[in-house]
Amino acid sequence: MGTAERRKAPEESVAERSAERWRHQAPDRDIPVRERAGESAGGQQELYHRPLWVEEPARRRRMPDPVRTAAVRAVLIIAVTLIQAMVAFLCTLAGSWLAFPMVISSVASTVVATWSVVDVWVTRQVWSQRYGVVSEPSSTARSLRRERRARRRQERTALREQERIRRRGGTGQLSHP
Structure with missing residues (x-):
């Protein structure tokens, strides 16, 4: 079900949407709503209540x-x-x-x-x-760290190569000093 089906129609008013949301929410125990009262299995009248407010996630993070x-x-x-x-x-x-x-x-x-x-x-x-550590891929600090790591990796590879050449006794060199 897409967004359009969930919201029904864009011309629907805010009041209609909130009334629709009320019908599908969990009842609140303190506030009676007369028009939603029904009979329970024991013959007693069961009351449904609407919540005082609806929790929504914050749009922005809290300031320090x-x-x-x-x-x-x-x-x-x-x-x-x-x-x-x-x-x-x-x-x-x-x-x-x-x-x-x-x-x-x-x-x-x-x-x-x-x-x-x-x-x-x-x-x-x-x-x-x-x-405030910026952990976005476009962060300057992250790109600098990435460059440093790549440079260290190249240096280690070059050192390993030199060590391997020395261990072989100079074979593989084009000229001997």
């Missing part, structure tokens, strides 16, 4: 802990900076004495926010260099 920590810190600093900038703008419009200190602190916060974003980038690069 140091990078995620730096990113959360950067988001918080940027949020505070935006709030400060908004307060500075509103104080300026209102003609408040607080406008000048808020503008100065907003400028300082902008510098700190920029630094925090750079920190996320640097942390990510450092983590990738330390722990």
Whole structure:
């Protein structure tokens, strides 16, 4: 069965697809669904339940802990900076004495926010260099290792050949020194 048969038709709505998925999933024990109730063999009414959520595999890998920590810190600093900038703008419009200190602190916060974003980038690069082994066939490191191995193999073959010539007592050489 191909993808087209499984999904039925491309013009089918998302709601119809999710309703169809509901009918074929394992029941959840906590939430009753009235329209799917049926009679069991003992004459009692058996309830089927729908799950609260459906587990789907992640599309991207999880960020490493140091990078995620730096990113959360950067988001918080940027949020505070935006709030400060908004307060500075509103104080300026209102003609408040607080406008000048808020503008100065907003400028300082902008510098700190920029630094925090750079920190996320640097942390990510450092983590990738330390722990991120690229294992793709097009990896530079892998091609360099492959070249080194081939060169060593050629050197070993040449040394074996020289040893074999020496063991034979020079036979096989075209001229003797």
